Amino acid sequence: MTAADLTLTKQETDALFQRKRLVAFGIPAVILLYLTYIFFAFDIPGLAQRASLDNAVTLASDSWSHKVHVTRDNRSGEVTYAIEGERKGTYPEGMRPDWVSGEEIVTIDLGGDHIVRYLPENRTEIDIPGFELIEVRAEGRSLSSNLPDDLPDWISASNRRIAITTPEGRITMTGARTEVFNYFPGWELFWFTLDSPYHGQGLGSILFGDRIDPARGNISGAVSDWWNNAMWRHKDVAWAIGETILMAFLGTMGAAMIALPLAFVAAKRFSPLMILRAATRRLFDFVRGVDALIWTVVLARAFGPGPLTGALAILITDTGTFGKIFSEALENVDSKQIEGVASTGAKPLQRYRFGVIPQVVPVLLAQILYFLESNTRSATIIGAITGGGIGLMLTQAIQTQKDWEEVAYYIVLIVLMVMFMDWFSGWLRGRLIGRKD
Numbered sequence: 525m526t527a528a529d530l531t532l533t534k535q536e537t538d539a540l541f542q543r544k545r546l547v548a549f550g551i552p553a554v555i556l557l558y559l560t561y562i563f564f565a566f567d568i569p570g571l572a573q574r575a576s577l578d579n580a581v582t583l584a585s586d587s588w589s590h591k592v593h594v595t596r597d598n599r600s601g602e603v604t605y606a607i608e609g610e611r612k613g614t615y616p617e618g619m620r621p622d623w624v625s626g627e628e629i630v631t632i633d634l635g636g637d638h639i640v641r642y643l644p645e646n647r648t649e650i651d652i653p654g655f656e657l658i659e660v661r662a663e664g665r666s667l668s669s670n671l672p673d674d675l676p677d678w679i680s681a682s683n684r685r686i687a688i689t690t691p692e693g694r695i696t697m698t699g700a701r702t703e704v705f706n707y708f709p710g711w712e713l714f715w716f717t718l719d720s721p722y723h724g725q726g727l728g729s730i731l732f733g734d735r736i737d738p739a740r741g742n743i744s745g746a747v748s749d750w751w752n753n754a755m756w757r758h759k760d761v762a763w764a765i766g767e768t769i770l771m772a773f774l775g776t777m778g779a780a781m782i783a784l785p786l787a788f789v790a791a792k793r794f795s796p797l798m799i800l801r802a803a804t805r806r807l808f809d810f811v812r813g814v815d816a817l818i819w820t821v822v823l824a825r826a827f828g829p830g831p832l833t834g835a836l837a838i839l840i841t842d843t844g845t846f847g848k849i850f851s852e853a854l855e856n857v858d859s860k861q862i863e864g865v866a867s868t869g870a871k872p873l874q875r876y877r878f879g880v881i882p883q884v885v886p887v888l889l890a891q892i893l894y895f896l897e898s899n900t901r902s903a904t905i906i907g908a909i910t911g912g913g914i915g916l917m918l919t920q921a922i923q924t925q926k927d928w929e930e931v932a933y934y935i936v937l938i939v940l941m942v943m944f945m946d947w948f949s950g951w952l953r954g955r956l957i958g959r960k961d
Contacts (some may be wrong), residue, residue: 692753775838831912
């Protein structure tokens with residue numbers, strides 16, 4: 525090697541190392557620049573300022589607890605007691621929580637020496653340790669109080685509304701009504717509502733005790749009251765879960781049945797006409813290029829809301845996806861098996877049936893079962909738009925922003941449903957395709 529060659533090699537090596545140094549520096553610099561852009565474009569500082577930890581804590585506590593409302597109508601003076609403030613959770617006549625006492629002066633003991641008193645003439649006293657006695661009076665639509673101008677963070681007040689949040693409970697007051705919320709752990713009335721004779725009865729009493737309801741047996745009556753629970757709506761929830769699974773099943777299986785014959789048209793080995801292949805592939809690109817949620821909105825305008833609309837949206841989107849997957853699987857089949865079937869004198873359809881389908885069945889079933897599991901989750905969101913399934917019930921519970929324990933209940937059921945579909949699809953895949961040791 526001459527001196528010129530050595531010089532040239534050295535220059536090329538230096539240039540190579542220079543490029544590698546630039547790449548090693550440039551990639552982190554680009555990533556850092558991108559993250560900096562996101563930091564300002566998404567207003568991360570503003571997001572941190574807008575975040576409310578108190579609201580997050582309240583939301584989290586609402587998901588595993590329930591609240592009892594003690595409400596006074598400032599027009600009529602009537603005091604009502606209701607779990608979650610629902611009419612279906614109202615205490616029967618003559619019943620009230622044991623932490624409420626008095627008749628003319630209703631005293632509400634929230635615990636921790638936090639006392640609220642409903643006084644005559646729409647007056648309210650609130651006794652909170654470490655703070656002066658709060659006195660509020662409702663006069664028409666307005667409120668008058670002795671609250672100072674400099675209020676702590678846990679009190680918000682105007683002449684129309686006063687809200688007080690303490691660790692023991694919350695109090696809200698308007699001209700129309702005064703309401704106290706007392707929180708307790710657990711999902712109250714999950715099993716039986718207050719009007720059920722089985723409410724407050726232990727499991728042993730129901731299974732082995734004397735007959736509680738003279739008209740019904742304990743077990744049959746308890747199951748009936750639980751199934752028809754007006755607050756937690758177990759019967760409606762079970763129907764909604766089944767509707768969601770059915771939506772995913774119809775959409776997935778319908779797409780598979782439509783995509784399989786179209787996949788033969790799109791596969792080069794089985795469709796000699798290039799124009800036909802190209803048209804079919806572009807059809808697959810089109811239907812899968814539009815998200816299922818978009819198809820849901822379009823179909824809802826055409827056919828109206830309902831679970832069938834959601835199933836059609838899944839069917840259309842998955843037809844394109846299955847068509848692409850199936851056609852690629854058909855392109856990779858072994859020709860020897862097809863030739864072996866053809867040597868027996870089989871017709872073209874018989875060659876496809878016995879020479880092609882057995883080869884691609886494992887791939888097809890694996891993909892179908894995977895998408896069935898995935899579409900179970902998608903059907904929850906689609907159901908929220910089309911008005912069907914557990915997704916609709918979840919959306920309604922979120923929109924009310926009242927009973928977050930119901931939201932938690934529905935989310936738990938959705939997770940269990942997805943886990944079940946994951947197990948079921950794996951079991952079915954093992955039975956149909958077999959498992960590898």
